[in-house]
Amino acid sequence: MNFQIFFLGSSYSLQPWEYLIPVLLGGTCGTFIGIVFLEIKKKNCLLTQSQSHLLNLIDNAFILTQSIDTAGIILNVNKTWEITLGYTKSEVMGKSIFEFIAEEDRTNYNAAMENALTGETARVQFTFLDKASEKVFVDGYTNCWFENGKPVSTHAVLKNSNTNHQREKMLKLSATVFEYTNDGIFVTDNNGHIIMANEAISNLTGYSKNDLLGITPINLISREENVKHILEDIYDAIQYRKPWQGEIISSAKNNNNFHAFLKLMPVKDDAGNSNHLIGVLNNITGKKEADKR
Structure with missing residues (x-):
């Protein structure tokens, strides 16, 4: 059962236990404090919904996102990352990101991470190896999350550039065939x-x-x-x-x-x-x- 109260021209619906706040405190003061309590509750609810919507958007975006700690251990990846590389989140969580990067690109990736740890937003271009050991070329940016002035983790937003990468390779191949x-x-x-x-x-x-x-x-x-x-x-x-x-x-x-x-x-x-x-x-x-x- 809900109680309906009116205050300063606005209507509020209260749960029974929430109705006790203005009753126990009494009068206009109690009602005012109760309404403030409800407004805070409503804003927190909206904030939670907004955060949930944002997380859902990130998880189902067409871009790959990943969170890596300062030692290179995977903390989180989104759904697109899983689909693109063929791994489930549980298969990669806690593993080194370098296990999934082509050997020839590990040095470049590590250099980009070091730049990010200084506070820069670093450009990253490297090749993942998916579950079938096929190469997936990605391009994007990574930055660092700091707590108390210390780097905690890096977060990257990546675009699957295989189509462009393959097109570039085919153009080079075509140019070679054309000339020779x-x-x-x-x-x-x-x-x-x-x-x-x-x-x-x-x-x-x-x-x-x-x-x-x-x-x-x-x-x-x-x-x-x-x-x-x-x-x-x-x-x-x-x-x-x-x-x-x-x-x-x-x-x-x-x-x-x-x-x-x-x-x-x-x-x-x-x-x-x-x-x-x-x-x-x-x-x-x-x-x-x-x-x-």
Whole structure:
């Protein structure tokens, strides 16, 4: 059973034991003290709810959070940390954080922790090893909690950067393949002009990279030795960034033309627009001569 009282235009609901406060103290003074008591209780309740909401938000955020003591022992991790690395909280609590960091990144991580222990907010970039021993690259910040002027624990907020890290690795790999493959490769802009060319196409045609940049791929084709409709199809593919492939006679800088296989492939963006064209040129003179024999 609740009691309803009114004080200074506001209504308050009291439990029976709470109602005794104003009754025992009596009068307006007792009522006032009782209301102050209730207001404190209400604010504490709201604060508890707010803290609970914040903890729940942190625990289910898309970021990884971790608390580590000054000796590197794991004190707490959130749900995203568990899901990302495949461990449960009970499996990692009380263990050294270094057990879960790739060996090559432990020194860097330790240096960041030392900076955090001085009071700095330190940037951290390192690689976790998940439960399946797969690498998970993370990027974030860590700072330190102090009590009585002494460092107690570090707290980190981390973002899983595997997608960006993998993309960077793939870009480097693609650049290596582009530069060292035996196939001549070029890339055109949306006007059909070559904006990138690898070493192989320079070796095939005798044109330097500087010679190739800014010209159209049609300049690499012998106008005299190719059938007219092939030239028209290639020109159309370059102008409108459409796929095409076939055998051609390629024009070399030293007039030592050669049989080649040309493949043109449009590159589409996220909106489906073709803004670039990739061309791959292979010298097939040896194959053609072998076929004649």
